[in-house]
Amino acid sequence: METNRRTIMKSAGAVGSVAVVGSSVALTSACSSDEPSESNGAGGADANVPAGDVPVGSGTVVDETYVVTQPKEGEFYAFSSVCTHQGCQVRTVTEDKITCPCHSSQFSTTTGEVLTGPATEPLAEYSVSDSDGTLTISGK
Structure with a gap:
């Protein structure tokens, strides 16, 4: 039972990290634009x-x-x-x-x-x- 709980927690942590990184990239690209040239x-x-x-x-x-x-x-x-x-x-x-x-x-x-x-x-x-x-x- 302990192994399953650890596996689930690790999986949830990895998914959460990907979601945070993905949303940071989306926010950065939505707020960035090229400086006028x-x-x-x-x-x-x-x-x-x-x-x-x-x-x-x-x-x-x-x-x-x-x-x-x-x-x-x-x-x-x-x-x-x-x-x-x-x-x-x-x-x-x-x-x-x-x-x-x-x-x-x-x-x-x-x-x-x-x-x-x-x-x-x-x-x-x-x-x-x-x-x-x-x-x-x-x-x-």
Whole structure:
């Protein structure tokens, strides 16, 4: 009887370890994404978005590459939409912070600086120009 109990416990331990490793891999791949590279728009290629698509007191993600914010009417800022902690896409934008859904890092909507970690590096900043209601985002 003792042998059977040991065999069952060892089997359960092995299965549990595989499940933990498997879920860790799934979480890592869901939260990771390649950093923007010069070939996909972050190094100087432009992106355009209608100014009306960026809500006042919030922001929006453009082309899975940029997050454009408008904390106050007519004030636009653009940053990389890739969190500097582990490469997740930031999604939530309020008047004063951009939040990463994976580990809750928060960044300033006006500077991209880290407000709360675990991220330690700011979001890359891009220039934004407004021409007749169309915002153009370009690399700095």
